[in-house]
Amino acid sequence: MNALLPDFTDATRRCGGVRIHAQVSGDGPPVLLLHGYPQTLAMWHRVAPELARDHTVVLADLRGYGDSGKPDDDPSHEQYAKRTMAADQAALMRSLGFDRFAVAGHDRGGRVAHRMALDVPEHVRAVAVLDIVPTLHMLGNVDRAMASAYFHWFFLSLDSGLPEQLILADPRAWLRSRFEGRHAGGLPTDPRAMAEYERCFTDAAAVRASCADYRAAAGIDLEHDAYDRDLGRVVEAPLLAIWGTHSFVGRHFDVAAVWKAYARHVTAVAVPADHYLAEEAPGEVARALASFFRNRDQDPVRHLDAEGTR
Numbered sequence: 001m002n003a004l005l006p007d008f009t010d011a012t013r014r015c016g017g018v019r020i021h022a023q024v025s026g027d028g029p030p031v032l033l034l035h036g037y038p039q040t041l042a043m044w045h046r047v048a049p050e051l052a053r054d055h056t057v058v059l060a061d062l063r064g065y066g067d068s069g070k071p072d073d074d075p076s077h078e079q080y081a082k083r084t085m086a087a088d089q090a091a092l093m094r095s096l097g098f099d100r101f102a103v104a105g106h107d108r109g110g111r112v113a114h115r116m117a118l119d120v121p122e123h124v125r126a127v128a129v130l131d132i133v134p135t136l137h138m139l140g141n142v143d144r145a146m147a148s149a150y151f152h153w154f155f156l157s158l159d160s161g162l163p164e165q166l167i168l169a170d171p172r173a174w175l176r177s178r179f180e181g182r183h184a185g186g187l188p189t190d191p192r193a194m195a196e197y198e199r200c201f202t203d204a205a206a207v208r209a210s211c212a213d214y215r216a217a218a219g220i221d222l223e224h225d226a227y228d229r230d231l232g233r234v235v236e237a238p239l240l241a242i243w244g245t246h247s248f249v250g251r252h253f254d255v256a257a258v259w260k261a262y263a264r265h266v267t268a269v270a271v272p273a274d275h276y277l278a279e280e281a282p283g284e285v286a287r288a289l290a291s292f293f294r295n296r297d298q299d300p301v302r303h304l305d306a307e308g309t310r
Helices: 082-095 108-119 135-139 144-149 151-156 162-169 171-177 191-201 204-217 220-231 248-252 255-260 282-294
Strands: 013-015 018-020 022-026 030-034 056-060 101-106 124-130 239-244 266-271
Touching (some): 013 082, 082 108, 108 124, 171 191, 191 204, 204 220, 239 248, 239 255
Parallel strands (some): 101 124, 124 239
16 A cells, blocks of 8 residues: 555544544645545545645545445445445544535545435535546436446345355456446556555455445435435535546436536546546546535635544
C-alpha cells in the first residue's frame, strides 16, 4: 500500500462499531473517495495524489472490503445496506473534523455516495459517481445484455451460500475474472494494485461481506431508493457523472439523462476507458474531478472540534 500511496498516512477510525480503514493526504477542501467491487481504496492510487495538490483527500475502504471491518450479515442485509455504508463514511469524515465535504465513488462506492447525498445532504457539498446509473434504474431496466454483462449482480445476490462456496474455491480466479475484457486500451492495472486486491479478497470474510453487499442492493437498497423516488426526493448537491465510453454503462445508457431524473444539478463527462476508468484513464478522471470540485470549493468548509461540534 505504501508503495502505491507513499504520501498518504493512516486515518483509520471506528465508526458505528465497525473499523473503517482510511488514508489521508493533502491540504484544502476535503474530498472523500470510495472504491468499487472487488477493489479497495488502492484503486485511487493514480488519481488521489493529483487531487491532493489542492484538497485534503480521504481514501476509505467500505465496510466489508479491504482492511475495514467485516461484520456478520443479518437476514435483512441491513448491515450492508448502502444507507449503513454511507453512515460509516459520514462518521469517518466527522471523526476527522470535516462537517461538510465532497465525495466521489466508483461502482459500489458510487452507490454509497449517492445514498449519502440523499441521507445526509447537510454534509455533502458535491458528489461524483463513476460509471454507474442508480441501482433502481439499473434493476428496473434489465435485458439480456445487462443480465449477461452484470451476471454477477444476480449470482452474488443469491441468498443460499452457494456464491461464497464457489468463489472461495478459487477467489483469485474470480477476482481476476471481474477485470478480464473490461479494458479499452488505456493504462493497464498496476500489478501492485492487483496484488493488494488479491490480498484482501482472499479473506473468506471479505467474500461473504461482498455477497451481502449485493444482497442488500437487490433488497433493502431498492426499498430505500423506491421510497425516496415515491416522495420525489433527488440529490440536491451538484452531481458529476463520469463514465467510460467503452463500458457497458456508457454504451447502453444515456448516463446524463438518467442522472437528471435523480439529481437536481448534473454535470456529465465521458472518458475513453472501460469500467475501471480511474486506473485506465486516471489523467482524464483526475482532471474532471479536480475541475468539478474546484468550482464548488467556495462553499465554506466547516470543521469540527474533537467533540464533533462546530
